[in-house]
Amino acid sequence: MRKAWEENFSKNIRDFKGYSIGKLLQYVKDPDIISFAVGMPSPDTFPRELLKSASERILREDIDHVLQYSPIPGEESLFESIIDFLKWDNIDIKKENILITSSGQHGLDLVGRLFLDPGDSLILERPSFGGALVAFEMEKPRFIGVDLEEDGINIANLHKKLEESKSGAIPPSKFIYVIPDFQNPSGITMSLEKRKGLLDLSYEYDIPIVEDSPYRPLRYRGDSIPSIFSIDQDRKGTNVIGIYTFSKILTPGLRVGFNIGASAVIGKMTNIKEANLLNTPKWNQDICAIFLKEIDLDKHFKKMQDYYRKKLEKILTALDEYLGTIDGVSWTRPDGGFFLWVTTPPSIDTMKLFYEAVEEKVAFVPGEASYGENPEKNHMRINFSYPSEEQLVEGIRRLAKCLKRHI
Amino acid sequence: MRKAWEENFSKNIRDFKGYSIGKLLQYVKDPDIISFAVGMPSPDTFPRELLKSASERILREDIDHVLQYSPIPGEESLFESIIDFLKWDNIDIKKENILITSSGQHGLDLVGRLFLDPGDSLILERPSFGGALVAFEMEKPRFIGVDLEEDGINIANLHKKLEESKSGAIPPSKFIYVIPDFQNPSGITMSLEKRKGLLDLSYEYDIPIVEDSPYRPLRYRGDSIPSIFSIDQDRKGTNVIGIYTFSKILTPGLRVGFNIGASAVIGKMTNIKEANLLNTPKWNQDICAIFLKEIDLDKHFKKMQDYYRKKLEKILTALDEYLGTIDGVSWTRPDGGFFLWVTTPPSIDTMKLFYEAVEEKVAFVPGEASYGENPEKNHMRINFSYPSEEQLVEGIRRLAKCLKRHI
Numbered sequence: 001m002r003k004a005w006e007e008n009f010s011k012n013i014r015d016f017k018g019y020s021i022g023k024l025l026q027y028v029k030d031p032d033i034i035s036f037a038v039g040m041p042s043p044d045t046f047p048r049e050l051l052k053s054a055s056e057r058i059l060r061e062d063i064d065h066v067l068q069y070s071p072i073p074g075e076e077s078l079f080e081s082i083i084d085f086l087k088w089d090n091i092d093i094k095k096e097n098i099l100i101t102s103s104g105q106h107g108l109d110l111v112g113r114l115f116l117d118p119g120d121s122l123i124l125e126r127p128s129f130g131g132a133l134v135a136f137e138m139e140k141p142r143f144i145g146v147d148l149e150e151d152g153i154n155i156a157n158l159h160k161k162l163e164e165s166k167s168g169a170i171p172p173s174k175f176i177y178v179i180p181d182f183q184n185p186s187g188i189t190m191s192l193e194k195r196k197g198l199l200d201l202s203y204e205y206d207i208p209i210v211e212d213s214p215y216r217p218l219r220y221r222g223d224s225i226p227s228i229f230s231i232d233q234d235r236k237g238t239n240v241i242g243i244y245t246f247s248k249i250l251t252p253g254l255r256v257g258f259n260i261g262a263s264a265v266i267g268k269m270t271n272i273k274e275a276n277l278l279n280t281p282k283w284n285q286d287i288c289a290i291f292l293k294e295i296d297l298d299k300h301f302k303k304m305q306d307y308y309r310k311k312l313e314k315i316l317t318a319l320d321e322y323l324g325t326i327d328g329v330s331w332t333r334p335d336g337g338f339f340l341w342v343t344t345p346p347s348i349d350t351m352k353l354f355y356e357a358v359e360e361k362v363a364f365v366p367g368e369a370s371y372g373e374n375p376e377k378n379h380m381r382i383n384f385s386y387p388s389e390e391q392l393v394e395g396i397r398r399l400a401k402c403l404k405r406h407i
Numbered sequence: 408m409r410k411a412w413e414e415n416f417s418k419n420i421r422d423f424k425g426y427s428i429g430k431l432l433q434y435v436k437d438p439d440i441i442s443f444a445v446g447m448p449s450p451d452t453f454p455r456e457l458l459k460s461a462s463e464r465i466l467r468e469d470i471d472h473v474l475q476y477s478p479i480p481g482e483e484s485l486f487e488s489i490i491d492f493l494k495w496d497n498i499d500i501k502k503e504n505i506l507i508t509s510s511g512q513h514g515l516d517l518v519g520r521l522f523l524d525p526g527d528s529l530i531l532e533r534p535s536f537g538g539a540l541v542a543f544e545m546e547k548p549r550f551i552g553v554d555l556e557e558d559g560i561n562i563a564n565l566h567k568k569l570e571e572s573k574s575g576a577i578p579p580s581k582f583i584y585v586i587p588d589f590q591n592p593s594g595i596t597m598s599l600e601k602r603k604g605l606l607d608l609s610y611e612y613d614i615p616i617v618e619d620s621p622y623r624p625l626r627y628r629g630d631s632i633p634s635i636f637s638i639d640q641d642r643k644g645t646n647v648i649g650i651y652t653f654s655k656i657l658t659p660g661l662r663v664g665f666n667i668g669a670s671a672v673i674g675k676m677t678n679i680k681e682a683n684l685l686n687t688p689k690w691n692q693d694i695c696a697i698f699l700k701e702i703d704l705d706k707h708f709k710k711m712q713d714y715y716r717k718k719l720e721k722i723l724t725a726l727d728e729y730l731g732t733i734d735g736v737s738w739t740r741p742d743g744g745f746f747l748w749v750t751t752p753p754s755i756d757t758m759k760l761f762y763e764a765v766e767e768k769v770a771f772v773p774g775e776a777s778y779g780e781n782p783e784k785n786h787m788r789i790n791f792s793y794p795s796e797e798q799l800v801e802g803i804r805r806l807a808k809c810l811k812r813h814i
Binding site: 009012017019043048052063066103114115116120131247253254265268270274277281282 | 412413420424448458459462467470472473475509510512513521522524527542544545546581615661669672675677679681682683684685686688690
């Protein structure tokens with residue numbers, strides 16, 4: 001009889017523990033806890049009636065196809081809708097540049113699998129999205145972090161890292177992973193100047209950029225900044241791989257997203273998808289296609305922006321009120337997305353604070369889950385999309401109470 | 408600007424081409440072609456009304472949850488339904504022994520990723536399922552094939568391979584992959600005696616068995632043989648990992664399946680799923696749960712068995728009639744499932760024959776796609792679940808015409 005399964009596991013996976021945030025969520029099951037920890041959209045923004053009627057129609061008109069195997073790269077109608085949708089964002093691509101994925105997480109896993117061998121490096125922002133970290137971590141890479149400034153990745157430091165790579169001081173990196181709009185976890189948006197500077201370095205050092213864009217239409221103030229993908233296209237480049245998902249702009253429950261990029265990249269990712277999933281379910285894809293085609297997207301996004309803008313303003317006011325007087329505590333003021341980032345004095349370990357906060361019936365994600373290497377321990381990721389406006393205020397009040405004990 | 412993406416790709420993936428069958432399907436788009444190539448169930452077996460009403464109910468009663476993120480391991484109601492469902496097959500497991508997957512292909516990928524490092528070996532049947540081969544191939548393993556006999560894997564040869572592994576003559580294998588019931592591609596079913604013998608070797612050499620069971624309830628004649636998982640349980644073992652899918656017993660379009668096994672294995676696979684997909688969509692899981700709970704499964708399976716049995720009888724009669732007189736041509740006579748296996752004289756290369764067959768408006772899968780190493784070229788995988796009864800007869804007539812030119 002088998003006892004020691006672990007000995008059979010692969011070297012890459014043996015020590016792999018998954019996402020530490022997932023483990024923390026067991027502590028926030030108590031319904032009295034106000035959770036800033038999850039990254040869920042509010043169901044108030046779901047176009048429920050459209051989705052119900054779309055489903056009813058799909059099943060009435062095309063049930064035998066909906067329930068059958070469907071093409072590995074994706075459904076024709078969804079490709080068409082995505083091509084149109086991206087034109088709105090000044091991106092002009094063909095079908096061969098798109099792969100439908102079974103969520104943004106799947107899209108990130110395809111990136112890791114396509115590029116990374118154990119010991120390979122990749123460059124990413126400090127902090128970065130924990131879900132991307134775990135997807136890449138399965139390939140046992142080395143993470144090279146470049147700090148974020150108020151207007152995005154520190155280009156001078158990035159340049160330095162690339163130069164060190166070139167000279168052999170650190171291992172060369174396979175790609176640079178960034179979330180330019182309303183970054184998860186920091187809420188920071190990369191300036192146009194830095195997007196251009198990042199592309200310059202991408203060309204100079206011949207290194208691809210992976211641009212993760214889950215929140216892009218969810219801007220609550222200020223003007224939209226061109227995506228790195230579109231700037232690259234304007235400059236006749238093909239250096240950018242874009243990761244998109246319907247999770248934040250429609251609903252997460254469909255588990256549909258798409259990757260875009262050079263056909264050589266998309267073709268190879270399609271081979272991987274064939275072997276790791278075969279196809280994304282057609283019902284789920286058809287709902288997304290109907291959403292893109294039939295809803296008034298401007299109106300839909302405006303409604304979402306208005307809804308989340310109010311929450312953002314509410315939480316920023318509460319932060320000013322309850323944390324504004326605490327020495328050494330600061331936070332970002334995002335222009336969109338779902339998250340902001342609170343920094344505490346370095347003496348505070350937010351992982352320890354987490355358990356105290358749960359006692360006070362409030363939860364957040366300790367910042368240390370957001371670093372590939374050398375985690376900083378004095379940050380908190382705060383989600384403001386899911387809690388109600390009342391909960392946002394009361395949650396920050398509770399959090400301030402915990403913090404004040406230590407400062 | 409980037410030209411040579413390939414140089415950036417990982418070593419595992421650089422030469423990975425995906426599933427060769429997928430590439431062949433472009434040749435069979437002509438609607439006049441009778442295709443024995445695909446492995447699709449017939450939509451005539453889909454419980455369409457149940458699925459429509461289940462969907463309508465799920466969206467009416469619980470839309471906000473259906474459209475939200477859901478638990479990584481799977482939905483509670485589906486766990487319960489699966490636990491009950493497997494009792495029907497003498498398998499008694501708990502929630503901790505189940506991971507909901509986003510299809511059988513996903514389930515196989517989780518196996519490959521959990522166990523295989525580049526250069527590791529695995530043992531599998533000759534021939535075996537091409538989809539499993541590509542899932543495992545992404546980890547660059549060495550395939551060790553053991554030939555199939557009429558009653559399943561050759562136990563004496565398997566014993567020999569395990570002994571060679573032990574002595575260091577060939578690399579030790581991480582697991583043994585088998586499809587005991589109505590194997591894809593051969594249609595062969597493993598005898599009870601061999602299932603027991605396989606388990607004996609699994610215990611003796613401390614090597615896990617991966618049992619893939621997509622077709623198990625689809626038996627058209629003869630008595631059901633206990634699954635290897637259930638025999639292992641009876642013997643108080645935990646050596647077997649079971650791979651299941653709703654694709655063949657309900658519909659492939661939902662992309663839902665499940666893996667079962669020791670909690671140490673399922674827990675680690677759950678970590679991988681978290682990083683490579685996050686969760687399986689709830690709508691799709693809820694439909695499966697309602698199917699298992701609310702349909703009369705005995706009646707549903709009997710209806711499917713009656714439907715496919717007629718097709719099996721039809722194609723076997725056609726084979727006798729059109730190929731029975733051709734020297735050196737033989738085929739398997741499956742008791743269930745979707746496929747049978749035609750063997751031609753060794754002088755025939757069925758990959759070459761494929762293109763001739765397409766000219767004659769008939770298609771099949773050349774057998775060489777079904778081997779991990781040293782492919783045999785004189786076999787064809789013939790699917791009988793999807794074509795109509797008329798197409799089955801006419802298709803075999805056309806195939807015989809092609810074959811006769813070469814014999």
